[in-house]
Amino acid sequence: MIRKKIVKDLIKIVGKVDVLTEKEDLVAYSYDGTTSWVHEPDVVVFPTSAREISKILKLADKERIAVTPRGAGTNVSGGSIPIQGGIVLCSTKMNKILGIDKENLTATVEPGVVLMDLNTALAKEGLFFPPDPQSFLGATMGGIIAENAGGPACVKYGVTKQYVLGLEVVLPRGDIIDVGSQTMKNVVGYDLTMLFTGSEGTLGIISKAILAVKPLPQATKTIVAAFDDVAVAGESVHHILSSGVIPSKIELLDNWVINSIERLQPIGLPKDAEALLLFEVDGVPEAVEKDAERIEGLCKRHGAKEIRIAKDKAEADRYWLARRAGFAALFSAGPTIMAEDVTVPRNKIPDLIRRVREICEPRGIEYTVIGHAGDGNLHPSLVTDKKNKEHFKKAQEAMDMIIESAVALGGVVSGEHGIGLEKKRFLMKTVPPMALEIMKGIKRLVDPNNILNPGKIWEE
Amino acid sequence: MIRKKIVKDLIKIVGKVDVLTEKEDLVAYSYDGTTSWVHEPDVVVFPTSAREISKILKLADKERIAVTPRGAGTNVSGGSIPIQGGIVLCSTKMNKILGIDKENLTATVEPGVVLMDLNTALAKEGLFFPPDPQSFLGATMGGIIAENAGGPACVKYGVTKQYVLGLEVVLPRGDIIDVGSQTMKNVVGYDLTMLFTGSEGTLGIISKAILAVKPLPQATKTIVAAFDDVAVAGESVHHILSSGVIPSKIELLDNWVINSIERLQPIGLPKDAEALLLFEVDGVPEAVEKDAERIEGLCKRHGAKEIRIAKDKAEADRYWLARRAGFAALFSAGPTIMAEDVTVPRNKIPDLIRRVREICEPRGIEYTVIGHAGDGNLHPSLVTDKKNKEHFKKAQEAMDMIIESAVALGGVVSGEHGIGLEKKRFLMKTVPPMALEIMKGIKRLVDPNNILNPGKIWEE
Numbered sequence: 001m002i003r004k005k006i007v008k009d010l011i012k013i014v015g016k017v018d019v020l021t022e023k024e025d026l027v028a029y030s031y032d033g034t035t036s037w038v039h040e041p042d043v044v045v046f047p048t049s050a051r052e053i054s055k056i057l058k059l060a061d062k063e064r065i066a067v068t069p070r071g072a073g074t075n076v077s078g079g080s081i082p083i084q085g086g087i088v089l090c091s092t093k094m095n096k097i098l099g100i101d102k103e104n105l106t107a108t109v110e111p112g113v114v115l116m117d118l119n120t121a122l123a124k125e126g127l128f129f130p131p132d133p134q135s136f137l138g139a140t141m142g143g144i145i146a147e148n149a150g151g152p153a154c155v156k157y158g159v160t161k162q163y164v165l166g167l168e169v170v171l172p173r174g175d176i177i178d179v180g181s182q183t184m185k186n187v188v189g190y191d192l193t194m195l196f197t198g199s200e201g202t203l204g205i206i207s208k209a210i211l212a213v214k215p216l217p218q219a220t221k222t223i224v225a226a227f228d229d230v231a232v233a234g235e236s237v238h239h240i241l242s243s244g245v246i247p248s249k250i251e252l253l254d255n256w257v258i259n260s261i262e263r264l265q266p267i268g269l270p271k272d273a274e275a276l277l278l279f280e281v282d283g284v285p286e287a288v289e290k291d292a293e294r295i296e297g298l299c300k301r302h303g304a305k306e307i308r309i310a311k312d313k314a315e316a317d318r319y320w321l322a323r324r325a326g327f328a329a330l331f332s333a334g335p336t337i338m339a340e341d342v343t344v345p346r347n348k349i350p351d352l353i354r355r356v357r358e359i360c361e362p363r364g365i366e367y368t369v370i371g372h373a374g375d376g377n378l379h380p381s382l383v384t385d386k387k388n389k390e391h392f393k394k395a396q397e398a399m400d401m402i403i404e405s406a407v408a409l410g411g412v413v414s415g416e417h418g419i420g421l422e423k424k425r426f427l428m429k430t431v432p433p434m435a436l437e438i439m440k441g442i443k444r445l446v447d448p449n450n451i452l453n454p455g456k457i458w459e460e
Numbered sequence: 461m462i463r464k465k466i467v468k469d470l471i472k473i474v475g476k477v478d479v480l481t482e483k484e485d486l487v488a489y490s491y492d493g494t495t496s497w498v499h500e501p502d503v504v505v506f507p508t509s510a511r512e513i514s515k516i517l518k519l520a521d522k523e524r525i526a527v528t529p530r531g532a533g534t535n536v537s538g539g540s541i542p543i544q545g546g547i548v549l550c551s552t553k554m555n556k557i558l559g560i561d562k563e564n565l566t567a568t569v570e571p572g573v574v575l576m577d578l579n580t581a582l583a584k585e586g587l588f589f590p591p592d593p594q595s596f597l598g599a600t601m602g603g604i605i606a607e608n609a610g611g612p613a614c615v616k617y618g619v620t621k622q623y624v625l626g627l628e629v630v631l632p633r634g635d636i637i638d639v640g641s642q643t644m645k646n647v648v649g650y651d652l653t654m655l656f657t658g659s660e661g662t663l664g665i666i667s668k669a670i671l672a673v674k675p676l677p678q679a680t681k682t683i684v685a686a687f688d689d690v691a692v693a694g695e696s697v698h699h700i701l702s703s704g705v706i707p708s709k710i711e712l713l714d715n716w717v718i719n720s721i722e723r724l725q726p727i728g729l730p731k732d733a734e735a736l737l738l739f740e741v742d743g744v745p746e747a748v749e750k751d752a753e754r755i756e757g758l759c760k761r762h763g764a765k766e767i768r769i770a771k772d773k774a775e776a777d778r779y780w781l782a783r784r785a786g787f788a789a790l791f792s793a794g795p796t797i798m799a800e801d802v803t804v805p806r807n808k809i810p811d812l813i814r815r816v817r818e819i820c821e822p823r824g825i826e827y828t829v830i831g832h833a834g835d836g837n838l839h840p841s842l843v844t845d846k847k848n849k850e851h852f853k854k855a856q857e858a859m860d861m862i863i864e865s866a867v868a869l870g871g872v873v874s875g876e877h878g879i880g881l882e883k884k885r886f887l888m889k890t891v892p893p894m895a896l897e898i899m900k901g902i903k904r905l906v907d908p909n910n911i912l913n914p915g916k917i918w919e920e
Contacts, residue, residue: 187879439649
């Protein structure tokens with residue numbers, strides 16, 4: 001438990017209104033987008049500048065108090081849970097877009113800017129930030145960078161790290177440093193920008209970011225293809241990609257999700273289909289038409305039983321809303337949802353889907369497979385109940401087997417959600433010991449007193 | 461000077477034929493693509509596997525012998541010069557393409573594979589590796605990754621690091637580790653793949669790389685636009701990019717280069733133009749036509765005096781060969797050439813070009829500005845003579861001023877060539893001290909005896 005003196009010192013730094021210590025506030029900051037972890041902080045602070053962050057960290061370092069950085073708390077690996085109590089440092093009041101530079105195709109933001117707000121502002125200039133985690137309505141840029149977030153659009157546009165040009169970072173002992181630059185090319189010593197990106201808030205607190213952005217595509221087109229076999233759907237994905245067509249999104253929905261959507265919000269999806277692929281292509285209008293035709297042809301040739309090309313934006317929006325609703329439906333399907341984030345080489349998607357089926361069906365575990373088929377990043381998800389210990393244990397064992405299968409197929413244990421608390425033991429299993437030693441050495445170098453987001457990524 | 465015993469040990473590891481100690485061999489490995497630095501190694505070794513590299517490094521670490529990794533030696537910042545003697549570890553015999561996976565759009569290579577050979581093999585599968593350093597005829601993938609190389613195509617496709625998915629690295633003490641994976645998405649602890657990429661051979665020796673590749677575009681089109689004012693040409697670049705057209709290449713040639721080309725190999729470039737912009741657009745045929753028309757329109761509107769769209773591949777090839785010949789011409793223009801590699805935000809290109817002119821003209825220094833206008837990466841180059849001390853000093857002072865101008869414009873001191881030996885003092889000036897401390901700390905952590913490419917990147 002934090003001492004009163006520390007709370008007073010924090011108030012001196014950020015002002016009374018930006019320090020929370022009431023029980024109901026602490027509860028509100030005790031969880032994130034995961035369903036398995038909860039832990040209250042002792043205090044929540046809302047700095048409004050890098051200098052304030054610096055002062056908070058200096059204090060915490062001196063007093064050896066854990067500091068957990070947090071934006072909107074949409075994290076789905078437990079990364080923003082203050083598992084050791086201490087201070088939650090919340091960036092939501094640092095939410096200014098500092099500049100949009102249309103000539104250089106860059107945007108400079110504070111960490112608390114919500115991705116949706118950034119894209120709304122960028123759209124006015126004909127620009128957008130391509131990575132699109134499905135939490136974009138709430139997720140903040142600091143967290144998106146710290147987790148190296150992905151999303152559906154990564155098949156064409158790549159992940160967040162490919163858009164991080166420069167960062168202002170407050171180090172655990174309070175130093176404020178700039179790494180990277182405003183330029184696309186930069187080979188000036190080790191790439192510290194990439195070191196902080198994806199470090200899950202354990203190496204420094206991002207207080208400003210310079211991001212690359214892209215011109216909005218002139219046209220988009222959405223295509224839905226229904227399949228009788230989810231594995232055949234998976235195979236179609238790599239037939240399309242290796243044909244040279246790179247859609248901006250390729251999402252996979254299985255029969256469970258299709259029917260959830262049709263129950264919640266019927267839009268006429270084929271309920272008997274075992275899988276749907278939802279494609280978006282973007283670019284200049286002429287290319288988009290051709291790409292849509294090519295996808296239609298390839299899906300037909302590779303076993304699709306029904307294909308629709310959305311006639312207009314309204315129809316396309318319905319499909320994409322359904323895709324998001326599908327994930328929402330999942331979280332209302334039972335008291336506890338285990339949503340995985342494994343990534344396999346794209347051509348192993350059918351194998352992984354078969355394995356999930358083989359693991360879950362004989363065990364009587366309700367499951368669904370939804371995900372970003374274009375880049376092999378799937379979210380096999382199991383419906384269970386933490387309070388039903390026997391079922392929960394069975395589900396955990398099944399999930400472990402799924403993760404091990406993904407790794408055996410040449411995959412990784414996290415594609416876009418990060419390790420946080422949820423995947424530490426899998427990281428320990430899959431990262432070579434010497435690589436882990438380097439990671440730990442870097443952590444010790446930058447954060448010798450281990451105050452910043454302690455207890456995350458690896459077992460101590 | 462290395463002891464005979466060490467040479468014997470090296471012969472035991474790689475075999476007699478793969479250890480060179482004759483004077484004429486050592487001279488051949490004493491320089492790279494720079495013109496200012498020369499230093500002989502004591503011995504050159506050619507390992508053929510990660511295990512051999514591991515044994516060499518264990519020996520060198522134990523005996524505290526400097527090891528300089530080297531591929532084809534096309535480096536242009538002195539990075540592959542064995543400035544402290546010792547061992548040159550040359551990867552050119554590890555030149556196998558281990559696999560091309562068309563379904564996953566990846567290629568796995570040994571470090572000694574030449575980029576040109578990789579692209580020839582990829583083309584047979586309808587694929588390509590987008591970053592295109594102008595040394596692609598000789599440069600090897602290990603060096604391309606270690607320097608995070610760029611090239612003209614980065615304006616659309618990004619730099620090398622965006623294509624490095626996974627690496628096998630031999631650490632300075634001989635451990636062989638795998639970092640990254642075959643998947644596009646991977647958030648499993650700190651991004652060590654990005655740490656080794658661009659580390660200029662100071663943290664480990666890349667013994668294998670998994671690279672992302674792309675489908676070859678179906679069509680390309682080349683456009684040449686001539687301008688009366690080099691600064692106006694620079695302005696056209698960001699007008700085009702902010703219009704939403706992203707060419708695959710935008711190269712800038714100034715009057716000096718145009719006339720050099722026309723002298724060496726006349727192809728009818730307008731000799732009175734103060735600058736040429738050379739564009740390539742790629743994609744599906746329909747989009748390429750439209751993009752070429754848009755570029756033509758925008759260049760006209762923004763002051764181009766002449767525009768040509770290449771009628772066929774032969775004409776396009778002539779322009780691109782001329783672009784490369786221009787750089788070759790530069791290196792035959794005088795006994796010593798200082799070729800810079802600064803990068804500024806794209807919209808600062810006209811300012812930088814004006815500054816180069818203001819600095820060089822009153823000092824009577826022959827100069828040219830050539831470079832990748834699309835990403836702000838320019839190579840202002842000065843013609844001088846190391847033996848003419850007075851002129852050389854004047855040229856050095858001018859170059860320092862140019863670099864300082866680039867930094868003052870929000871740029872960086874190296875865009876794609878790296879720091880190596882050439883830019884150490886500029887790195888020391890522009891990287892924040894605390895960031896440099898982190899870099900040095902990482903180096904100490906991974907290479908405690910400082911055996912791997914010592915003397916590079918920063919002043920000890």
